[in-house]
Amino acid sequence: MAVTVWVCKICGEAYITTTDKPARCPFCGAYEKYLIDSKDYDDTGDWDVELNETDKANAEKAIGVEISNALFYKCSAKKVKEIDGIKLFKILAKVESEHAAVWKKILKLDKIKWEPAENCEIDYKADLKDSHAREERAIKFYGEAAAAAENPRVKEIFQAFVEVETDHLKLSEERLK
Numbered sequence: 001m002a003v004t005v006w007v008c009k010i011c012g013e014a015y016i017t018t019t020d021k022p023a024r025c026p027f028c029g030a031y032e033k034y035l036i037d038s039k040d041y042d043d044t045g046d047w048d049v050e051l052n053e054t055d056k057a058n059a060e061k062a063i064g065v066e067i068s069n070a071l072f073y074k075c076s077a078k079k080v081k082e083i084d085g086i087k088l089f090k091i092l093a094k095v096e097s098e099h100a101a102v103w104k105k106i107l108k109l110d111k112i113k114w115e116p117a118e119n120c121e122i123d124y125k126a127d128l129k130d131s132h133a134r135e136e137r138a139i140k141f142y143g144e145a146a147a148a149a150e151n152p153r154v155k156e157i158f159q160a161f162v163e164v165e166t167d168h169l170k171l172s173e174e175r176l177k
């Protein structure tokens, strides 16, 4: 079986498989279409992006959304008692942190400011409802930001994250049924 290194066009991380291409990037959740065999991958210019005023403002707003959501999920993973909830919120915190790291690279920031702290509940259902509202807001904003984006790379990231956050929305939707 061939061992393949897949590089994610969205977050730039690599993943080794001995099977087919994964359906999602294990780091940022981007869909299969963004995963490229490292032998065919050229990342020149991926992180050297010219931002106009709108794209810069939206990237700055986006990193704020991702930081807030990552901190909320970290809080929830610590507070809820259900094992499914602990696992779910922990992975969501990781993925949203990865999204924040993508915007950090696009904005050429030295580091991410992990603040302000976010509140969450002990009650799993309450946190699922908060998660649902957060993902809905993110999807709406990222869709608008993708449509408004002038830079194709910024547009691509916003479009990819609309899909990822839609996966996240389904996770809370299924559990709130």
Ligand SMILES: [Fe+2]
Binding pocket: 008, 009, 010, 011, 012, 013, 025, 026, 027, 028, 029, 030
């Ligand atoms: Fe990725």
Ligand SMILES: [Fe+2]
Binding pocket: 066, 095, 096, 099, 138, 161, 165
């Ligand atoms: Fe995200």
